[in-house]
Amino acid sequence: SQKIEQNSEALNIQEGKTATLTCNYTNYSPAYLQWYRQDPGRGPVFLLLIRENEKEKRKERLKVTFDTTLKQSLFHITASQPADSATYLCALYSGGYQKVTFGTGTKLQVIP
């Protein structure tokens, strides 16, 4: 069966360090993968998209990698700040018109 796995345990890191979040999937062949940020009491907010033929994508302090052989995406936040504390969701294109399936998310806590 299809599965998207993100670390269910919260990730705590010190301010200034690089945070690395993982998204693993099985039985998908996604044409693209997205990352969203969700703050408590709010809807998810889009951050980045990476396509299957792209190895890496960067946006400011964010970097996403996509390894279709390992079936894994890594999401990095460099020089992390307390304001980066949130839940981060990966979403895989799963066919049809813009249909994506979301992972359950990883909660990141950046400690000052």
Add this chain to the structure above:
Amino acid sequence: DAGVIQSPRHEVTEMGQEVTLRCKPISGHDYLFWYRQTMMRGLELLIYFNNNVPIDDSGMPEDRFSAKMPNASFSTLKIQPSEPRDSAVYFCASSLAGKISYEQYFGPGTRLTVT
């Protein structure tokens, strides 16, 4: 633009009652999605529309759930009759075909509690 607008923000109802959630997508967007989020199951797609036409409703849990999009600026998700297990946060999102990031813009959500 005001973003995606959802109402009500909170809804508390008793089991067996009808619940109607409302969504106004971003003007000009041609896709509209309804999601449900719980701690146990995460964010699940219920149904989505393209140009007001339902494209995929395979995520609708059962016949108690129905969704309509009578025009490009309004959609409803109805639960009748509601049950305690329907308690969740319901999100509406919209997107624009042709935008290369395929990003979805989410509303603030409706927190539904069924007692």
